[in-house]
Amino acid sequence: MTFSQRLSDTFYDTALSRVRAEMAAEDLGALLLDDPLDVAYLTGFHHFPNERPVACWLPLDDDPVLLVPDLEREYAQDQRARAEILAYPEFPGTRSPFAVLAGQVCTPATAAYAPSTSVARAQALAGAFPATRWSVSGAVGRVRLRKLPEEVVLHEEAARIADAMIEAGVELVRAALESGGELPTESELASHVIGHGTRLMYARHEDVVVVPMLTGGLVYGGPNSAQPHRLPGGDRLKAGETFMLSLGCAVGGRFVESERTFVIGEPTTRQARYYETVREAQEIGTEALVAGVSCEEANRRCLAVIEEAGLAEHIRHRQGHGIGLGFHEPPWLSDGDCTELAPGMILSSEPGVYVPGHAGYRISDTVLVTESGPRRLTAYPRELTDVII
Numbered sequence: 001m002t003f004s005q006r007l008s009d010t011f012y013d014t015a016l017s018r019v020r021a022e023m024a025a026e027d028l029g030a031l032l033l034d035d036p037l038d039v040a041y042l043t044g045f046h047h048f049p050n051e052r053p054v055a056c057w058l059p060l061d062d063d064p065v066l067l068v069p070d071l072e073r074e075y076a077q078d079q080r081a082r083a084e085i086l087a088y089p090e091f092p093g094t095r096s097p098f099a100v101l102a103g104q105v106c107t108p109a110t111a112a113y114a115p116s117t118s119v120a121r122a123q124a125l126a127g128a129f130p131a132t133r134w135s136v137s138g139a140v141g142r143v144r145l146r147k148l149p150e151e152v153v154l155h156e157e158a159a160r161i162a163d164a165m166i167e168a169g170v171e172l173v174r175a176a177l178e179s180g181g182e183l184p185t186e187s188e189l190a191s192h193v194i195g196h197g198t199r200l201m202y203a204r205h206e207d208v209v210v211v212p213m214l215t216g217g218l219v220y221g222g223p224n225s226a227q228p229h230r231l232p233g234g235d236r237l238k239a240g241e242t243f244m245l246s247l248g249c250a251v252g253g254r255f256v257e258s259e260r261t262f263v264i265g266e267p268t269t270r271q272a273r274y275y276e277t278v279r280e281a282q283e284i285g286t287e288a289l290v291a292g293v294s295c296e297e298a299n300r301r302c303l304a305v306i307e308e309a310g311l312a313e314h315i316r317h318r319q320g321h322g323i324g325l326g327f328h329e330p331p332w333l334s335d336g337d338c339t340e341l342a343p344g345m346i347l348s349s350e351p352g353v354y355v356p357g358h359a360g361y362r363i364s365d366t367v368l369v370t371e372s373g374p375r376r377l378t379a380y381p382r383e384l385t386d387v388i389i
Contacts, residue, residue, distance in 0.1 A: 001204075002204060002205065002206045003157055003204050003205045003206070003251075004205070004206050004207050005154065005205055005206075005207050005208055005209045005251055005252035005253075006044075006080075006207040006209070006252070007044065007150050007151075007154075007252060008150065009082065010150075011148060011150045011151075012042070012043070012044060012082045014148060015041060015042060015143065015148065016042065016058070016064070018143045019031070019042070019058065019139055019140055019143050020058075020060060022137075022139035022140075022142060022143060023058075023060050023137075023139055024060065026112070026135075026137055026139065027110060028060065028108075028110050028111060028112050028135075028137060028139075029059065029060050029108025029109055029110050029111055029132075030057060030058060030059045030060065030105075030108040030110075030111040030112075030132075031056075031057075031058040031111065031112055031113070031114075031137060031139060031140070032055055032056075032057055032058075032111060032112070032113045032117075032125060033055060033056045033058065033113070033114055033140055034053055034054065034055040034056075034113070034114070034116075034117055034121060035114050035116045035117075035140075036048075036049045036054065037144075037324075037325040037326050037329075038056065038114060038140045038141075038144075039054055039055065039056045039066070040253055040325055041140065041144055041325055042056045042058060042064060042082075042083075042140070043056050043064060043066050043081045043082050043083045044079060044080065044081055044082050045066055045068075045075075045076050045079050045081040045083075046079065046209055046210065046211055046253055047068075047072060047075065047076075048212060051091060052069040052071075052072075052090075052091040052097075053067065053069075053091065053097045053098070053121065054066075054067065054068050054069070054072065055067045055097075055098075055101070056083060057101060057105055059105070059106070059108065060108075062105075062106070063083065063084055064082070064083040064084070065083055065084045065085075065086050065101070065104070065105060066081050066083035066084065066085050066086065067086050067088065067097060067098075067100070067101050068085060068086070068087055068088075069087065069088060069089075069090065069091060069097070070087040070088065070089055070090070072087075073085060073087040079209075086100070086101060086104055088100040088101075096124050096127070096128055097124075098121075098124045098125050098127075098128035098129075099127075099128045101128065102128040102129050107129055107131050107132060108129075108132055109131075109132065109133065110132065110133050110134075110135070111125075111129065111132050111133075111134055111135075112134065112135045112136060112137035112139070113125060113134065113136065113137070114136070114137065114138065114140060114141065115136050115138060115141075117136075122134070141330065144324055144325065144329070145322065145330065145331060145339075145342070145344075145345055146342055146343070146344030146345055147254075147324060147344045147345070147346055147368075148344070151252075151254055151324070152344075152346075152368060154251045154252035154253075154254040155251070155254045155255075155256055155323075155346055155366065155368070155377055156377055157251045158249040158250060158251040158254060158255060158256040158377075159249075159256045159258065159366055159377035159378045159379070161197050161200050161201060161215070161249045161251070162197070162215075162247050162248060162249040162256050162257065162258035162366075162378055163258050163378055163379055163380045164196070164197065164200055165193040165194070165196055165197040165200075165215065165217070165245075165247045165249065165258070166193070166245050166247060166258055166260055166380045167380070168192065168193050168196040168197075169189055169192065169193040169219070169245045169247075170245075170262065170389060172184060172189060172192050172193075173189070173237065173243075173262070173264065173389050174389050177239070177264070177389065182236060183236050183237040183238065183239070183264070184236065184237060185232075185233070185234050185235060185236050185237075186219045186220050186221060186224065186232035186233050186234070186235055186236075186237070186243075187219075187232045187233060187234060189219045189232070189237070189243075189245075190217055190218075190219040190232040193215075193217060193219070193245065193247060194215050194216055194217060197214075197215030197247070197249055198214055198215050201214065201215070201249075201251070205251070209250075209251075209252045209253045211250050211253050213248065213250060213327070214249070214250055215247075215248070215249045215250075216247070216248050216249075217245065217246055217247035217248060218230065218231065218232065218244070218246040219232045219243070219244070219245055219246070220232060220233075220235075220243065220244055220360075221235065221236075221237040221238065221241055221242070221243035221244070222235070222237075222238060222241040222242065222243070222359055223356075223357050223358060223359060225242060225243065225244045225261070225354075225359050225360035225361075226354045226355055226356050226357070226358060226359055226360045227354070227360070228316050228317060228352065228354060228360060228362070237264060238264070239264045239265050240264060240265050241263075241264060241359065242261055242262060242263050242264070242271060242275075242359045242360075242361065243261070243262055243264065244259065244260070244261045244262075244360060244361075244362060245259065245260055245262070246259040246362070246364070247259065248327060250327075253325050254324060254325060255323050255324065255325070255326070255327045256323060256346075256366035256377055256378060257323065257327070257348050257350070257364050257366055257378075258364065258365065258366065258378035258380055259350060259362055259363060259364035260363060260364075260380055260382070260387055261275060261278070261359075261360070261361045261362055261363065261387060262387045262388070262389055263275070263384075263387060263388050263389065264389050265388075265389075266388065267384065267388065270358075271359075272384060273309075274311070274314075274353055274355065274359075274361045275361050275384055275387070276384060277305065277306055277309040277311055277353065277361075278306070278351055278352060278353055278361045278362065278363055279363055279382055279383070279384070280305050281302050281303065281305035281306050281351040282302070282349055282350070282351050282363045282364075282365070282382070283382075284301055284302055284304075284305050285298060285299070285301060285302025285303075285305075285319045285320070285333075285349050285351055286349040286365060286367055286374055286376065287373075287374065288301045288302060289341060289347060289349065289367050289369055289374040290341060290369070290373055290374065291340075291341055291342050291343050291369055291370075291371065292340055292341065293340070293341050294337075294338050294339065294340055294341070295331045295332060295333050295334065295337040295338065295339045295340075295341065296333075296334065296335050296336060296337055296338055298319060298333055298341065299318055299319040299320075299333045299334050299335060299337075300335070302319040302333070302349070302351050303315060303318075303319060303351060305351075306351060306353060311353050314353040314354055314355050315351075315352075315353065315354075316352065316354045317352065318332060318333055318334035318335070319333035319334070319349060319350065319351050320333040320347050320348035320349045320350045320351075320364070321333060321334075321347065321348055322345065322346065322347050322348075323346050323347060323348055323366055324346060331345065331347070333347060333348075333349070341369050342369060343369055343370055343371050344368075344369065345368075345369040346366060346367065346368050346369070346377070347366075347367055347369070348364050348365070348366055348367070349364065349365050349367050350362055350363065350364030350365075351363070363382055364378075365377070365378045365379075365382075366378045
């Protein structure tokens with residue numbers, strides 16, 4: 001049985017309707033979206049961003065237009081972009097890409113761009129549309145917070161693959177132990193699990209939506225894992241130490257992350273204490289992901305477990321973050337984000353403790369907020385007995 005990563009026209013119709021409702025509330029005649037994730041959300045066109053502008057022009061009462069450099073035109077057609085494709089010759093060119101756009105669309109009295117649009121592009125838009133009153137709007141960002149059912153299906157499939165990547169990593173380490181050979185290096189283990197995830201996807205999926213990271217991950221062992229975002233290196237895993245698999249996967253451009261910390265051999269009292277504290281914090285934090293609870297309150301409940309265990313000095317980051325078309329996106333499970341959780345939001349729940357010179361311990365699941373409570377999409381076991389190799 002094959003799995004299609006392409007979303008239906010119905011999804012895009014619904015997404016556009018939701019965004020246009022936000023536009024009408026702000027009295028906007030049009031939106032110009034140049035964030036690659038906003039473009040993908042509205043048109044289905046995924047691309048690698050660079051200096052050449054790619055943008056979705058979304059009028060309140062007309063069809064969207066996808067502005068692309070000519071070298072991306074066939075790629076947009078291949079992806080069946082849900083918009084009229086308008087190509088400009090080259091960048092910077094003799095004529096601004098936004099001037100090309102202005103020559104093909106009706107000039108609105110009011111329009112907006114996203115907060116992520118650069119100052120240079122905002123100035124270029126003002127020059128191309130001098131009669132338009134420009135502002136900044138978070139309309140698309142607000143809509144993207146709550147995933148539609150079609151998106152949830154993609155996240156669920158990504159979760160299945162991410163969990164399988166963890167299993168493949170564990171099997172590689174276990175096989176090395178049983179053979180008495182050398183344990184893999186961090187980079188060898190990372191290459192193995194990333195390749196395994198990609199092969200799984202292409203074996204079953206059709207219409208694979210290619211994004212900069214189909215499958216990926218951070219892999220580190222022992223003291224290296226005390227640095228939360230360290231890249232894999234040439235150090236070999238060692239018996240008696242812990243190692244971390246921090247893995248992610250994108251299906252249809254929708255991400256999940258699945259992370260576990262493992263112990264090679266029987267855990268010491270110290271290792272067990274750190275691990276069990278993080279496991280309890282992750283459990284309490286995940287249970288707090290309930291509609292109506294604020295992001296900062298969920299974060300407070302989660303990290304309080306670590307603080308009450310006397311390990312506050314080893315906290316290096318918040319509980320988690322939103323996940324969608326972006327691997328990290330709003331809302332933020334952190335102090336300072338008072339966003340109320342709502343059904344359809346998807347977030348990571350990933351508290352950790354990091355002890356310099358010893359190791360880091362982190363457990364992460366991707367969690368869907370539902371009407372009836374939180375639902376973990378990733379499901380690799382989390383008990384201490386489950387992570388001993």
